[in-house]
Amino acid sequence: MWTRRSSRIILNGDDIAASEITPQRIFEQRRRVLQAAGAMALGGVAGTFGAQNAFAEYASPDPKALKLAAKTDTKFVALDKVTPFKDITTYNNFYEFGTDKSDPSEHAHTLRPRPWRVSVEGEVKNPKVYDIDEILKLAPLEERVYRHRCVEGWSMVIPWIGVPLSELIRRAQPTGNARYVQFVTLNDPSQMPGLADPILDWPYSEGLRMDEAMNPLTLLTVGVYGQVLPNQNGAPVRVVVPWKYGFKSAKSLVKIRFVEAQPKTSWNTYAPNEYGFYSNVNPSVDHPRWSQATERRIGEDGFFTPKRKTLMFNGYGELVASMYQGMDLRRNF
């Protein structure tokens, strides 16, 4: 559950957390967060590249990776233990590179994340093709530690870096007809060997309602762990929607399209009874083939590790529940 303490929102409250997240641990982590935030506020963000990341403890262990500096707002920092870099870069879903969890880390080296362009189009007054470097400079980069839960029943805690998607939407100036946003992934078989396999209706595509896209949690994401996104995590730019199942967070985007009608999405097209358009994390709505009541946190799984209880809206209800008031979330799953 979210607990509000002054202006901060602190994530806590699943079973395992009782033993792991002691008051002392929370206190120390929050102090580090606030110190980091304070240091950034004093020093300012020292340019897009090359500067020290706000969170030394989340620095990428990859010495060759291009580093990104980011500011932080403690409101968006989940205090759960962060999942190790090794796990978040070797246990991935990115079907354009194969369906095994290890496939993206083994095969995504063929993706060429630079140069890269993203077309912002459709029902907008300012359509524009953005170069990836323009996206990096849309607004000051922010570091956000989010819970990330896959519909398959596992979860991670990831220090993403990006800008609120609302910054891009504001510049695009949607017309009155824009009710949804569609996100489309690259569709280039020369870079993505998995496209040869017609598992999904390529290109991978996802969508959000306009208010969901504008929600301050929705992050246009360019980095993780203080560095640019590794290819397997959706380089060079993806969306991250932390209160929804992971598949809503489309990777390696080439198109962001504003539309009037609810867009078709890859997983919903594949199995409409299993993957709804909304796909809000909801422990009380089972997937037809398995329960969604609990989850396994990657990086801490052992034979005897108890599963965690999955939280409504992945724990982000305070920031998102109002968008679904009056909606039947069993029908709109």
Ligand SMILES: Nc1nc2c(c(=O)[nH]1)N[C@H]1C(S)=C(S)[C@@H](COP(=O)(O)O)O[C@H]1N2
């Ligand atoms: N283009 C594309 N985006 C995608 C996917 C995919 O197969 N292709 N998989 C989705 C799923 S099911 C999940 S759980 C997350 C995984 O993101 P991560 O590997 O960075 O943790 O990416 C989502 N975005």
Ligand SMILES: [Mo]
């Ligand atoms: Mo997923």
